[in-house]
Amino acid sequence: MTALPSEVRRRGLPRRRTGGAPRPAGRRSTRIIAVLAGLLFLLPFYYVVVTSLNSASVSASVSDILLPHWQWANYSRAWAAAPWPRLFLNTLLIASATVLLALATSLLAGFAFGVMRFRGRGLLFGLVMSVLMIPGTVLIIPDYIIANDINWLDTYWIQIVPWGASVFGIFLVRQFFLGLPQEIFDAAELDGAGRLRMLWSIGIPLVRPAIVIISLNVFLASWNSFLWPFIMTSSPDVQPVEVGLAAFAGANGTDFPALSAAVVFTTAPVLLFFLVLQRHFITGAMSTAGGVRG
Incomplete structure (x- = not known):
């Protein structure tokens, strides 16, 4: 026979926790x-x-x-070592343009792979995903030759266009669209909406969490990029801030205090950017976890 709660208290028997909030400890x-x-x-x-x-x-x-x-003299010495205002403007321009281009390609390709039905869709998507298996360093030499042939060396274009397509962004947007009911787009097509109209009016509002994640990832990757612009550019007029950090390494060694000071004031905008948008980042990440399905 099951003991009643009064009998449990009277007999001193332990009571089972029925869930709820976790213990304070x-x-x-x-x-x-x-x-x-x-x-x-x-x-x-x-x-x-x-x-x-x-x-x-x-x-x-x-x-x-x-x-x-x-x-504090390390900071003044570090600021005088490179044209930092110009480098910051270059970085902001390159990162912003790369984000816009990556969003455009991710939305268009993700919509095509997730909503549109055409022959060879799976094979083509597999080819796009295979790019993730190719190390970027093995392509630097052929990319440099191509950039030289088209006169893109030491320009903004070489720092924006090659990174204007995000394989991760395409995959993420595709997964979001695969999780949406196909009937939504079928009904819009019956009402006479074209593909771009469906993407703009229906698709984009429903995949905003993915847009937030892609924007943050591409912006931070572009801001922190060093090897690619270091090889492809030579003029401070188009170089980003990460390349400016190379000014502290010389034939007599590296000025570590000044280099560290430059790292602090070049990293501070990124930290501020993340702190301001952390709520959107966390919300987007949680929504993305629910939107990515096999």
């Missing part, structure tokens, strides 16, 4: 783990900040490595 443990993980990820950036405020002659002791000496 569990919440505290989760928060402690989250704080420790956050500090672990912030440690490299903290080390760069400390290095940017130390002189090059500091010892290797723990106090000198972890505590700054407040050498």
